Amino acid sequence: MSDIQLTLKIWRQEGPDAPGRFQSYASGPISTDMSFLEMLDVLNERLTGEGAEPVAFDHDCREGICGMCGAVVNGHSHGPEKETTLCQLHMRHFNDGDTLVIEPFRARAFRIEKDLVVDRSGLDKMITAGGFVSVNTGGAPDANAIPIPQKNAEEAMDAAACIGCGACVAACPNASAMLFVAAKVSHLSLLPQGHPERARRALDMVSEMDELGFGNCSNERECEAACPKGISIRNIARLNREFLKAAIFSDED
């Protein structure tokens, strides 16, 4: 364990309609055992003590699973470590004297609420459009009634691991939400329970994505590189297949 000193250039913006700007702060001594968010806590404690406004940022679990945290650090969504959320990024990955440019996830569909906090409700809306199995509570058959090959269950789980953080959108030059949508469509189409609605689901989720102002996918692969959960772009290929099949063969209107 040791201490490092950093220069933090942080995006400050009072509200959705206020102009934003970068502001520089000297970090003071930062233990390399701290998490990135703990580093921001330390800064905020100091700002509060000085009577200044602390930096607003979203977070909750601090275990890399709730998907609430996120910011762009030196151009990388969730910072430079591969497959790591901002809350699980530790300061030992930075060097004494580094300058960190910290800004919110930016995308047309993500309004900035304040400082590093953005509105990601579009992700919920795409799930609402079709990211579910239509089954009411009660009356489900025995859980072992339909065997599911381990390989399929594992692959479905790989896709279901998405935490809905939106880093993929922020990383994409088109601000597309393809990886997010693809993860959900893959998860459910890999399982027999998701089959009856697979066509409708793919069509509805993609059309909602378009409507919400997310961009198109042009195979930049930035999403995969930014994703803290290692969601593979193979899922996008699967989504494209599902979508095409649905668009061509769907007998629904």
Place this chain on the structure above:
Amino acid sequence: MILDSKIPDGPLAEKWDRHRFECKLVNPANKRKFDIIVVGAGLAGASASASLAELGYNVKTFCLQDSPRRGHSIAAQGGINAAKNYQNDGDSIFRLFYDTIKGGDFRAREANVYRLAQVSNNIIDQCVAQGVPFAREYGGQLANRSFGGAQVSRTFYARGQTGQQLLLGAYSALMRQVKKGKVEMLSRREMLDVVVIDGQARGIVTRNMLSGVIETHAAHAVVLATGGYGNVYFLSTNAMGSNVTAAWRAYKRGAYFANPCFVQIHPTCIPVHGTYQSKLTLMSESLRNDGRVWVPKNPGDTRPPTEIPENERDYYLENKYPSFGNLVPRDVASRNAKEQCDQGKGVGSTGLAVYLDFSEAISRDGSGVITRKYGNLFHMYEKITAANPMHEPMMIFPAVHYTMGGLWVDYNLMSTIPGLFVLGEANFSDHGANRLGASALMQGLADGYFVIPYTIGNYLATISSSPQDTSHQAFKQVADEAAAKIGQLLAINGKKTVDEIHRELGLLMWDSCGMSRNEAGLQQALARLPAIREEFWQNVAIPGSGQELNQSLERAGRVADFLEFAELMVIDALSRKESCGCHFREESQTEENEAKRDDANHAHVSVWEYTGDGNSPEFHKEPLAFENVQPSQRSYK
């Protein structure tokens, strides 16, 4: 008031069926005339919202996060229990019931726990139908693992992300009802109070966390599913936003609080390593299936673990508890870790840690198998500590994890305020003095999917379905009070940050009302608490205004409630002079230093009634009767 738990008559195994038959029904056409508020969108709140909306009720659901998919339940790792007996290893509904009652050290209601075990199987069916990708065997059948406090393999899991997958299942069911227009989802809303009119819960007051606007919402019934209060200790495994506010405000409006001192300290967490630390990270208990817990035999041995030979290691759980070994219940494992550290045998830079060693499992099963089982947990551990458990033992230490106490509810999950229901970790109902692993997820989903849909109808059928609105002056009055409190907080303009005071509260509670408790320590805490509260109200610094996103203000409101609530915890701990489950009173132990229950004097739920600020709460007892199991001194030897 006499506490009526409304346990149905009849043999244990028939109570729930009988009750469902006797519950009054609301006919389908009338259901759409009833509005229900659900506060919370964790497992309990999301499952309740979806199920109630499916039945036809109009549901309004609230949560703190920007999306209902992020509730604290998402962080649960290890798994969810059910009495499926797929392994043919002797499990049954009665055994799950028995293990849960025994694990809770005979301080829970038989009827509630039996119902929980009964519906556990439906939960797994429901989740699979929703597309929850549980782990499977090669043949395609569901896989199980074993968990602390049980000798059968009944825990279903989705890698180390079971809570996430279950919550995403419930969330998808919830969003489906949003699409149908049956649920209105209000995110980034903090409930600040409940509105009680003529003795019935009629709505809530919330703060829009983005705009700061204080809002009122009316309904025919209010369901609280707001989670646990472990963050009273500042450091815990809970999500940062977990709080007692909703439950505490309900308490101050007339809902009784049960067993507030029952707090579970989880044995396998990453040890504390610095004062800046903001939370503690759990390492799933499932690790104890393959990990062996040990410390050096000689106090003060500072050699690295790999250099300590076998015969100088003390596998203290295996030695002391031969039949359960590393799988003893959490309270036993935690207390033993503390005991080893108190003897100077703790490891790591602080001496407040023990080893959890996988080397034997790795050489037995191969690194591939171990990676498949625990890879993501090892990965998380390595991210935080920069050490890889494949090569050196993990270091672990107990941390505050779960609160068994909560608002008192009857068999229908209704609090002492008619029309106010409480689900999930926020109620006290099923875990007694200690919760077994993998049973909180089970309880949250049981409450939401399979209990409340029946029992809420029983209440609604007795009240008028005439439309509810917020025109009653009680709404304005409660909203004004909430706004005034915010104004008061912002006017303090002091010097200490919210976290500084919260940390101080947490340390006091950890030292005096944590893993072990005694009269003197508790009395000291009781004397100290008013001073910390005073300091908070005189000297806290909250920058910014109330009309914007203000995270300092949000935290301050929650800490203000923790500061009041902590006192009730201490009072409760003082009044329970026995040891039971997680509540270890040093004055009450066996010769072998195990918790010693006192059934003659304490076989009851301790229930507290608010009687006004500055007044002592009034104590009520709900006696516990055991007709189907014989309370025994727990032994895991």
